[in-house]
Amino acid sequence: MKHIKRFLGFTCIALCSLQSFSSFAYSEEETKIVAQLRDQALGSNLAYEILESLTTEVGPRMAGTPQDALAVKWGVEKFKALGFDKVWTEPVTFDTWIRKSEAAEIVAPFKHQLNITALGFSVPTPDEGIEAEVIHFNTIEDLIEAEEGIADGKIVFISRKMERFRDGKGYGPAVKARSTGAVEAARKGAVAVVIRSIGTDSHRLPHTGMMRYKEGIKQIPAAAMSNPDADLMLRIFERGKPVTMKLSLNSHAGPEYTSHNVIGEMTGSEFPDEKVIIGGHLDSWDLGTGAVDDGAGVAITMAAAKIIGDAKVRPKRTIRVVLFANEEQGLVGAKAYGKAHANDIANHVTGAESDFGAGPIYAFSSNVAADNMPVVHKMAKLMKPLGIEYVDNNAGPGPDLWPVYNAGMSVFSLKQDGTDYFDLHHTADDTLDKVKPENLAQNTAAYVVFAYLSANSEQKISR
Ligand SMILES: [Zn+2]
Structure with missing residues (x-):
């Protein structure tokens, strides 16, 4: 009996260490892949190119204006041109206002x-x-x-x-x-x-x-x-x-109008129905060209998903980029998204929205279940070289993620330096020249780390 016990004990130690060795080996491989994608994003001009395209070919895109429709068309075409696996739109209806x-x-x-x-x-x-x-x-x-x-x-x-x-x-x-x-x-x-x-x-x-x-x-x-x-x-x-x-x-109220949330996906390799949500809002105010609010968020998250989609090893779960309609006039696109996907919230693993300009990210926080902390620590390790510190597990959602957050989705917050954001916010000065390409690249790299690790984690992230 004593002998068997000792034998079982020995077996357990051997198996456990073997298992931790194999997950260590796997984790090392994943770490290598993510670090390489992160560094690729850091050297990439893709987010800036997307933002340059949006602000030049569309410009201001206030909800319900002809440029709103143009922005939706731009979003669909850009997702397709970038090679996203699935691209579609979902209707969003609201009252308009005409300046x-x-x-x-x-x-x-x-x-x-x-x-x-x-x-x-x-x-x-x-x-x-x-x-x-x-x-x-x-x-x-x-x-x-x-x-x-x-x-x-x-x-x-x-x-x-x-x-x-x-x-x-x-x-x-x-x-x-x-x-x-x-x-x-x-x-x-x-x-x-x-x-x-x-x-x-x-x-x-x-x-x-x-x-x-x-x-x-x-x-x-x-x-x-x-x-x-x-x-x-x-x-x-x-x-x-x-x-x-x-x-x-x-200025005065206008007629009811239907715009669209524009959605693009890079399909996951093992659990395609489970998805990590990233994105920003596609509408802007009308005075500037909406470069920092929120063209930057659109560009950063589209570029991050594109870089992950092109990786040699696809993460297990899907990366879904949502370009929300009409955030500015009351989170209308976000509410429509929450309603349209109410029966699929369990498959929304986690998410983060970029909607605080184009400054560098200096910190991040999570809002996940305690047993998800290993993946958060891995994230922290891979974000550190970007100058990003982990703060706490009390993250709130970006504005457009409130409806899915309220429905139970876990969230992350990648905190941008907003020191100058309100110099430009909702003014004629919100234009491309205010955006530093290297800051967009740093943001993109951080979203690559967040989205890849969340989509690929052994354990499904939850709240
Ligand atoms: Zn915004």
Whole structure:
């Protein structure tokens, strides 16, 4: 008995070490393949070429515009040209908004033209414009706390400046003035609202973006002015005299429109139904050419999947690249995707979206079950040479992955340096020249590591 026990013990030790040796050997081979693909991506110009193509051949692609349709066509053709195994589109239907002319000036006490832009879904002013006294609030919170009727017949101006951070955490607190400014100003009796742009630059370019009305609250026109114009407004207010402004906005709601999510796949070698989701959003705002928001995300993830698809050894699972429709006006494509694939969420192994510009990735985090940590550690090891540190297991989803995340999919977050992102975000300055090819290549390399290892892991990743 004792003898047998010892024998079994010996066998176990022998088998266990043999097994760990074989998985070690396998892992070494995989590590070699991924490291080589990573270095290939790092030396590749493919993501930049894709971005150059999108921003040159399509340009701005606001949801519901003719360029939206052109972008969908571009996406399908680009996936096919890159040799993706499967390419298809899925319909996404939404209400549209059409930008027309927009102008503003300070009439008194000093005459100045202002550089402004209408916020997305703002109602127009009357044809003759609105001329009214301006009432200033430092923050949306100050406006909310102010007494009833304080802005009766006036234009509300909110001047809070967004703070600059690498991770973009200044955006959340500042953007409230954009999304809810019209509702809160109307509650106090205002006839229009103008805000300091939600942006960190000092260029004389206004930042557009989405705003919302609330049922039962009067819909008033809403616009944003450039940072230097907001500074000028504040200097004029310091003089203590009444400030009068004239505002003319002609943008208005348009008809319902059907766009498409564009999807391309590199099929997995062993479990083709199980997939790792990467992607970005194909729509942009209309003022720039959407190079950093979010042409970069589109280009990075298409290039990463292409490089993996061309590898000598295909990962076990499928890499699915989703170019989401209409993110900017309310995650409409993401919601449609979540609905269309609600019965297939169990096959969505994990995912990561690239939608924070074109800066280098400096860190990544995961949101996976504890027994998936070995693959995360492997990822960390292979990302380290890219200057990327592993942070924690508390990752949140990119904006377009919320619906599948809420349905239970695990996610990763590859964190880009967003120090300069809000200088460009939603402005005419969001153009290709702001993008450094070497940063796109570094991003692509990181997505290659993430997607390959996730798709090829021994154990299916879960949350
Ligand atoms: Zn975006």
